Amino acid sequence: MHFLIFILGLLFGSFLNVCIFRIPRHQEIVYTPSHCMACGQSIKWYDLIPVFSYLILRGRCRSCKEPVSIQYPLVELANGLAYVWIYFVLGFTPAGLMTAILFSTCLVISLIDLQWMIIPNGILVFLLIVGVLFQVFFEKAFIESSIGFFAVSIPLLFIHVVTGGQMGMGDIKLMAVTGWILGWQKIVLALFLGSILGSVIGVSLIAFKVMSRKQRIPFGPFLSGGIILAALYGERMIQWYLDVIQVAL
């Protein structure tokens, strides 16, 4: 079972690569066959096997021998491993399925945000539709989702206005949509975890002089990290927090 889930994750990862490359370039993602970025040669099915084709071709195009970005096999591998991980934690449940979709979408969002400093609206609309479908099929409380939609997005919008756009609108929309999916407790937790991740990694990047203080660091990847952690471990973390408070009181 784990192996099948891993393979499924690799195959979806392959499609995520297409999304990461084409969506910010406003290209069609379903019908256009894969082709080499350097020579334009269309890629045969046997050269499109996730991870393996990259290793067999030693990271080069079969026809022009130009190097292929390592990002392709890494995205596939990350998605494959993440699906297995999610299956371990949440099992084959609606929450597990939703978290897998969340992970793949957040992976695409993070890489696009890192390279382009944007979070495309189309991806957020897709996520919102999936969230509404889950709501309908699994009869989640509508009020819980609605509060989740505004719980973090409204405070962030306030920060956006006060700071004159320091907080990106894409980040705010991401937290609204994922708040709808996760509910208000987990989305507040996601923001908290994302901010910690952002501060720790941001400060280290500046400390090790990888980035300068003035460079803008996209927040999307950190928020995504917080969202996935909250989706996976939110229930346990919130329960733990409530226990601690109870003891303290």
Ligand SMILES: [Zn+2]
């Ligand atoms: Zn080529």
